[in-house]
Amino acid sequence: MPMHHLGRCGHSPHAESVSAGTVGGFGAVGPSAANYGSAVAKLRFFFGTMGSGKSTQALQIHHNLRARGLTGVLATKLDRSGGQVSSRLGVAAEALEVTPGMDLGAVLGPDAEGSAARAVRRQAGGPVTYVVADEAQFYDETQVEQLAHLVDDHGVDVYAFGLLTSFQGRLFPATARWLELADERSELQVEARCWCGARATHNARLIDGRQIYEGDLLVVGDTPPSGPDAQTSMELDEHRVTYELLCRSHWVQGRTGPDPETHHLVRNERIDS
């Protein structure tokens, strides 16, 4: 029997499924009577900086599951290339575009009805038994909870890939929710590097080449070398937005490169205040 058909105690998760909407909710303390889905399925959260290989690994996992005949979807939200998961290694694949407020239980669940659910099942090649979710930091917190319900109630395996912290050095709200709910949390093993050679732990946002610490949380953009010249480089109010990977020390200092003249501190008062 394929792995995804085994529920807890060997029961089929589909036979004992309970609609996501009926579960007590994550605010409730202690296990819910309805939480008796698959013992095998897990909510996995993989995190790293930009350029740490998240999309590459998401594509690999989806490819390997598909290659063994498992039916599931690749999903993304606000990917740079729109409607697909794209890796800087050059691989890309069509993906379900998760939009704000989209009810993932209603779209991905085994009992889901309607044209969106049918389209998803067509893309999955059958009932959704796994979800590979890229750009997971952009999901609504409610959507993270909906995916956790799919794991517990329907035995759907979820593999989520996202950033830990924003350009402000704070957890994304969705990331906090992934960390709170995940069965497994893993840091990506490919070490992105700061210009100084240390492991990059922070994502800096640069406006016209200068690091900033305040602004909108979500601004789709890219890292050099593709960033500055790429079509995907983001223009915001006629300013060029790029991202740079830095070690904590250089992120705090606002030092985005070796030359103190051109890679100088712009404002570090935010972190001290």
Ligand SMILES: Nc1ncnc2c1ncn2[C@@H]1O[C@H](COP(=O)(O)OP(=O)(O)O)[C@@H](O)[C@H]1O
């Ligand atoms: N030409 C290349 N040769 C080998 N690896 C590359 C090349 N270009 C990019 N990469 C790898 O791709 C990684 C970025 O992968 P990607 O999946 O796009 O990252 P993320 O989704 O985390 O932003 C880089 O850390 C680097 O290891």
Ligand SMILES: Cc1cn([C@H]2C[C@H](O)[C@@H](COP(=O)(O)O)O2)c(=O)[nH]c1=O
């Ligand atoms: C740090 C940070 C990043 N973003 C955006 C920029 C990119 O579009 C994505 C991350 O993509 P990747 O696949 O991990 O390279 O997130 C943002 O909106 N806000 C931020 O603080």
